[in-house]
Amino acid sequence: MKSAPRNSRGNEVRQALTLPKLGLTMTEGIVSEWLVQPGAAFVAGDLLYVVENDKVANEIEAEADGSLLETVVSAGDTVPVGDVIGYWDDGLGESVVSVQETKVQAPADIGSGEPAADTAALAQQKSDSTHQDPGGQQAPDGGRRIIATPYARKLAAGQGVSLSGLSGTGPHGRIVARDVEAASTADAQRVASGLQQQPQFQPKAEAAVPAPVAVAPGQSLTAPTSMQATIARRLTASKQEIPHFYLALDIDVTRLVTLRKEVNRAQEEHRLTLNHFIVMAVARALRQMPEANRVWTNDGILSFSQIDVGVAVSTEDGLLAPAVCDVGHVSMGALAERLNAVIERARVGRMNQADLGSPAITVSNAGMHHVHFMGSIINPGQSMILGVGSVKAVFRPDDEGQPELRQEMGVVLSADHRIIDGVRGLKFLNIVRELLEQPVRLLVH
Numbered sequence: 001m002k003s004a005p006r007n008s009r010g011n012e013v014r015q016a017l018t019l020p021k022l023g024l025t026m027t028e029g030i031v032s033e034w035l036v037q038p039g040a041a042f043v044a045g046d047l048l049y050v051v052e053n054d055k056v057a058n059e060i061e062a063e064a065d066g067s068l069l070e071t072v073v074s075a076g077d078t079v080p081v082g083d084v085i086g087y088w089d090d091g092l093g094e095s096v097v098s099v100q101e102t103k104v105q106a107p108a109d110i111g112s113g114e115p116a117a118d119t120a121a122l123a124q125q126k127s128d129s130t131h132q133d134p135g136g137q138q139a140p141d142g143g144r145r146i147i148a149t150p151y152a153r154k155l156a157a158g159q160g161v162s163l164s165g166l167s168g169t170g171p172h173g174r175i176v177a178r179d180v181e182a183a184s185t186a187d188a189q190r191v192a193s194g195l196q197q198q199p200q201f202q203p204k205a206e207a208a209v210p211a212p213v214a215v216a217p218g219q220s221l222t223a224p225t226s227m228q229a230t231i232a233r234r235l236t237a238s239k240q241e242i243p244h245f246y247l248a249l250d251i252d253v254t255r256l257v258t259l260r261k262e263v264n265r266a267q268e269e270h271r272l273t274l275n276h277f278i279v280m281a282v283a284r285a286l287r288q289m290p291e292a293n294r295v296w297t298n299d300g301i302l303s304f305s306q307i308d309v310g311v312a313v314s315t316e317d318g319l320l321a322p323a324v325c326d327v328g329h330v331s332m333g334a335l336a337e338r339l340n341a342v343i344e345r346a347r348v349g350r351m352n353q354a355d356l357g358s359p360a361i362t363v364s365n366a367g368m369h370h371v372h373f374m375g376s377i378i379n380p381g382q383s384m385i386l387g388v389g390s391v392k393a394v395f396r397p398d399d400e401g402q403p404e405l406r407q408e409m410g411v412v413l414s415a416d417h418r419i420i421d422g423v424r425g426l427k428f429l430n431i432v433r434e435l436l437e438q439p440v441r442l443l444v445h
Contacts, residue, residue, distance in 0.1 A: 014069060017086040019079045022051065022058050022353050028080045029053045030226045031073050041067045049085070052227055058353050066090040077174070078226055148175035159184045178223070185212060231318055234380045242296075243417040246375050247425050249433060253391055254407045256439040263443070270333045274409075275311075275365050278388060280335055280442045281435040282363055283307050283327045285428055292428050293360045295383045296418045310362030310379065311339065313346040320346045321379050323357030331445040360384060360419075367391060373410045383419040386432070387412040409436075 019029055033050040036042055047059045048068070071086040073079055146163045148156075152175050156163050161183050168175035215221050224232065256277055264271050286293045286307045294303045307328030310321045324339045345351045361384040364376045374387035389410035395403040411432070415425045435441055 014087045015066070015090055016084045017048075017068075017088055019051065019081055019083050019085050020060065021081045022053060022356060026053050026081060028078055028230075030078050030230065031075060031085055032226075033075050034071055035059070036068045038068050038070055041065075053230060058351065064090055076226060078230075146175065147173060152177050152180050155180045156183075177229075182212065227318060235377050238380045239377050242378050244378060244414050245417050245422065245425070246412055246414055247422070247429050248373050248375075248410065248412045249429065250408045250410050251433045251436050252396075252406055253409045253436055256436055257391065257407050259439045259443075270336045272332065272336055274367065274391070275363070275388075276332065276336045276339060277436060277439055277442055278365065278386075278432075279309050279311060279324060279327070279339060279363055280332055281432045282309050282361060282386060283335070284435055284442065285431040286360070287328045288431055289424070289428050292384070292420055292424065294419055295360050295381060296416060301419065304358050304360060306358065308357035308359040310357070310359035310382065310385075311343065312362055312364035312376075313343050315347055315349070320351070321362050322346045322351055322355040323359040325354065325357040332443050361386060363388065367409070373412050375412045376414050378414050378416060383416040384425075384428075385414045387414065 019031070022029065030052040031049055032052045035047045035049055042048065042062045043065045044062055046062045048062050049060050051058045051060055066088045069087045069089050073083075073085045079085055146166075147168060148163055153163065155161075155177055159180065161180050163175055163180075166175050166179050166183055167173070169179055213221060253274070256274065260272055260274065260277065286309075290303070293307060294301050296302075306326050308323040308325045309327060310323045313320050313322060322342045322345070324335065324342055327335050327338065330338075342351070342355050345355060360382055362376075362379050362382060363386050364374070365388040366374050367388055367390045370390050372389045372392070374389055376385045376387040378385050389412075391407050391409045394406055394408050396406045398404040411429070413425060413429045420428070
């Protein structure tokens with residue numbers, strides 16, 4: 001292992017290592033693992049650390065040769081996008097500010113590269129940043145720097161809870177949301193207790209938050225993992241903030257089932273599943289309706305020229321939604337190869353940043369679980385999700401009114417009404433239906 005690079009005076013040159021933005025809607029991530037330890041040298045392309053968000057675990061590569069000097073966050077910590085997570089030495093640049101100086105920024109600097117924080121939460125963060133750091137060095141006011149997650153700070157600001165007197169139960173004593181909620185509940189109980197001692201004509205205060213969960217014998221209460229908490233928070237926000245509407249229909253896949261079997265008997269190189277055809281049909285529908293290949297953002301409607309399709313994948317860490325990218329003009333064989341590869345990377349936890357893509361829609365296929373219809377929650381940063389149910393055999397009348405055995409599959413399109421209205425949603429869904437009912441069209445490149 002080579003020694004750390006030095007500048008012309010033989011001193012280490014500290015460069016800030018910041019948490020990257022790995023998706024359109026990403027505001028924070030979990031530094032789940034450090035792959036290089038302080039003091040170790042690396043070259044451009046080496047893997048430095050792993051960042052998780054609600055969709056994927058990303059292995060972050062070094063952009064240049066250097067040596068890791070210091071890590072300022074531990075594995076498992078949740079960090080806002082753009083925050084300093086460590087320092088490295090490239091042997092070329094100028095020295096940068098210390099960890100403490102980096103944290104104490106003006107509000108305009110804090111917001112650079114990420115959404116603006118809530119005013120009260122920002123004021124709390126600015127106030128807290130002048131306290132003592134974890135190593136015991138005194139800040140200008142002689143106080144103690146408060147270590148808390150961004151969500152805990154925002155929650156505290158909204159509920160009027162001071163972080164200065166709280167003891168954190170997160171990693172390394174970090175204050176997390178449950179600590180704020182417990183303090184808020186305790187404050188509410190103290191207020192209620194004081195009011196009970198006052199004359200009866202005075203109104204009673206209502207609790208600001210629900211009482212803590214009572215755990216009965218035989219029950220247990222466990223804290224969610226950082227990944228689970230992030231997924232829960234973002235999907236809750238999606239359901240509350242995105243005006244969902246739902247369109248459901250049955251698709252006759254009798255021809256599709258037969259065609260798939262014939263194709264797989266004729267060749268072994270690219271064995272096809274129904275999901276390959278479904279993803280291809282969605283990609284072709286986006287090609288025919290480019291106005292559906294858009295998403296809503298706080299700055300306006302963002303349109304995509306490339307066609308990416310997200311695919312829900314069940315893993316040990318939960319449901320991930322990587323994307324099969326640039327599939328608007330590819331053959332079925334090429335799509336199957338790309339889709340199989342990204343699903344495999346998701347299942348073994350080896351996804352990369354490119355696997356996130358920029359999809360406007362995700363396909364969530366639950367057909368293997370014997371469900372007819374499934375209304376899904378739109379993934380944050382997207383505008384649609386297609387829930388796919390099981391294929392079932394049903395009797396339908398033929399042209400002469402005689403019963404005929406058919407294969408049908410139920411689908412539900414969840415759509416963001418800010419991007420696509422009911423008429424356009426029906427148009428999109430019926431393009432998908434027509435393609436799946438005439439599947440040979442999907443094999444023609």
